[in-house]
Amino acid sequence: MEINQNLNRESQIDDVQARQYSFPYHYIPSISTFPFFNKGWSFADSYLAAIRLFDNWFADQVKEQRNHRHMDFGCGDGGFLHHIAMLGKYGEIEFFGIDSDERAISWARQFSGSNNFLCEDIKDLPHSSYDSGSLVEVYEHIPPSECSEFLSNIADALKPGAPLFVTVPSTQKPLEAKHYRHFDLGTLAKEFEAFFSIEEIYGFEHRSFISRFFKRILKTRWWSIETKFTSEYLISHYAAKHSKISGCGRIGMTVRKC
Numbered sequence: 001m002e003i004n005q006n007l008n009r010e011s012q013i014d015d016v017q018a019r020q021y022s023f024p025y026h027y028i029p030s031i032s033t034f035p036f037f038n039k040g041w042s043f044a045d046s047y048l049a050a051i052r053l054f055d056n057w058f059a060d061q062v063k064e065q066r067n068h069r070h071m072d073f074g075c076g077d078g079g080f081l082h083h084i085a086m087l088g089k090y091g092e093i094e095f096f097g098i099d100s101d102e103r104a105i106s107w108a109r110q111f112s113g114s115n116n117f118l119c120e121d122i123k124d125l126p127h128s129s130y131d132s133g134s135l136v137e138v139y140e141h142i143p144p145s146e147c148s149e150f151l152s153n154i155a156d157a158l159k160p161g162a163p164l165f166v167t168v169p170s171t172q173k174p175l176e177a178k179h180y181r182h183f184d185l186g187t188l189a190k191e192f193e194a195f196f197s198i199e200e201i202y203g204f205e206h207r208s209f210i211s212r213f214f215k216r217i218l219k220t221r222w223w224s225i226e227t228k229f230t231s232e233y234l235i236s237h238y239a240a241k242h243s244k245i246s247g248c249g250r251i252g253m254t255v256r257k258c
Contacts, residue, residue, distance in 0.1 A: 007143060007144040007145045007180075008143050008145045009143045009145075009146065010143070010180075013177065013178060013179070013180060014141075014178075016177050016178035017101075017141060017178040018101060018103070020178070021076065021077060021101055021103045021104040021107065022103070024077040024078075024079065024107040024111065025077070025079075026047070026076060026077050026078075026079020026080065026082075027077070027079050027082060027111065028044060029044035029045075029047055029048055029083075030086075031048060031051055031083045031086050031087060032086050032087070034226075034228055034231075036048060036226070036231045036235070037224075037226055037231060042215075042219065045215075045231070045234040045235055045238055046205045046238050046249065046250065048083075048235050049204060049205060049234075049235050049236075049237075049238035049239035050136060050137075050167050050204075050239075050250070050252070051080070051083050051084065052235060052236075052239045053165075053167075053204065053239050053241075053252055054080075054084070054134060054136070054165050055084070055087060055089070057165055057254055058070075058084075058090070058132070058165070059089065061132055061163055062090065062092075062093060062132070065092070065093075065131070066092060067094075068092065068093045068094065068131045068132070069093075069094050069096065069129065069130050069131050069132075070093055070094070070095050070096065070130065070131065070132045070133065070134070071096045071097070071098065071125070071129075071130040071132075071133045071134075071157060071158075072095065072096065072097040072098070072133070072134045072136070073098060073122060073133055073134065073135045073138060073154055073157075074098070074099055074135060074136075074138030074141070075097025075098060075099050075104075075105075075108060075117065076099055076101070076104045076108070077104045077107035077108050077111075078097055078104075078105075078107060078108025078109075078111055078112055078117055079111075080134070080136050081095050081097055081108075081112070082111055082112065085112075094116070095116060096116045096117070096118065096130070097116065097117045097118070098117070098118040098119075098120055098122060098125065099117075099118075099119065100119065100120070100121060101119075102119050105117050105118070105119040121153075122150070122153040122154060122157065123149075123153040123156075125153070125156075125157040126157070127156055127157070128156075128157070128158070128159045128160065129157055129158075129159070130157055130158050130159060130162060131158075131159055131162055132158075132162055132163050132164070132165075133154065133157070133158055133162065133163075133164045133165070134164070134165045134166075135154065135164060135165070135166045135167075136165070136166075136167050137167055137168065137169070139166065139168050139183075139188075140168050140169055140179040140180060140181055140182060140183070141178065141179065141180065142180065143180050144180060144181060147191060148191075148194065151191065151192060151194065151195045151196075152195055154195075155195040155196065155257050155258075158257045159257070160257060161256060161257060162256065162257045163199070163254060163255070163256050163257075164196060164254070164255050164256070164257070165252075165253075165254055166188075166192070166252070166253040166254070166255065167250055167251065167252050167253075168182070168183050168188060168250065168251050168253075169182045169183070169249060169250055169251075170182055170183060170184065170203060170245045170248055170249055170250055170251050171183060171184050171245070172203075172245055172246070172247060172248055172249055173249045173250075183251055184245060184251075185201055185203070185244075185245055185251060188201065188251055188253060189201055189253070192253070192255050195257070195258065196255035196256060196257055196258060197255060197256050197258055198253065198255050199254045199255060199256055200252075200253065200254045201251065201252070201253040201254075202241040202242055202243060202251070202252050202253075203241070203242040203243075203244060203245035203246075203247075203248030203250070203251055203252075204238060204239060204240065204241055204242065204248055204249075204250050204251075204252050205238045205248055205249035205250040206237065206238065206240060206242055206247050206248045206249075207247055207248075207249060208237065208247070210233075210237075211233075211234060211237050211238070214230050214233065214234060215234070218230060
């Protein structure tokens with residue numbers, strides 16, 4: 001597990017992510033209209049792969065359910081829930097998002113026109129209020145010294161037996177300036193097991209020779225080329241699940257509140 005030396009909250013680390021919310025960058029890619037990507041955000045293909053994984057998982061969780069409330073913990077600018085809404089499949093579901101960054105929540109409210117985005121601390125959410133949750137590229141932003149309390153607060157906000165979808169960067173990627181840690185499968189599962197039962201854990205965003213070749217020739221400092229074939233290939237390739245994280249930039253996990 002790759003980790004910063006300081007296990008406590010560090011303003012220099014937090015400020016990197018906060019500055020990025022000067023622009024709502026999670027809205028750059030498209031889940032439904034071509035082109036899907038944009039040269040301005042090289043992470044777009046992997047981000048859309050995570051959305052596809054969530055969609056496949058969530059559709060099974062909400063079959064024939066009514067009055068279902070879903071909370072996106074650490075929702076940032078609301079881009080993730082925006083893309084889920086664009087799928088047009090979950091009209092019966094009430095989606096919520098929560099984040100402590102005021103600028104990020106301002107973007108989320110502007111794009112959605114909804115007051116379901118909360119600028120609050122997760123610990124202030126009402127007890128046992130949500131039927132499911134998502135934690136997408138958030139846990140790496142939490143200082144290790146605060147992780148146990150953070151997970152406890154998420155579990156407290158979820159109803160008994162509620163499922164949670166999680167993604168984090170793996171140790172196969174160099175640690176980013178805005179992250180406290182990257183994870184391996186064992187470390188991630190061990191920390192969540194204190195509050196949740198693990199249902200599935202896997203690596204994704206696998207960097208094969210072909211995916212690296214496509215990205216190298218399609219996106220350079222001089223040009224950005226996109227075709228439906230190569231974009232669909234990259235999204236599908238990155239959304240494939242792997243039992244080991246070797247070569248995988250991210251980890252996906254589904255858990256259920258004990």
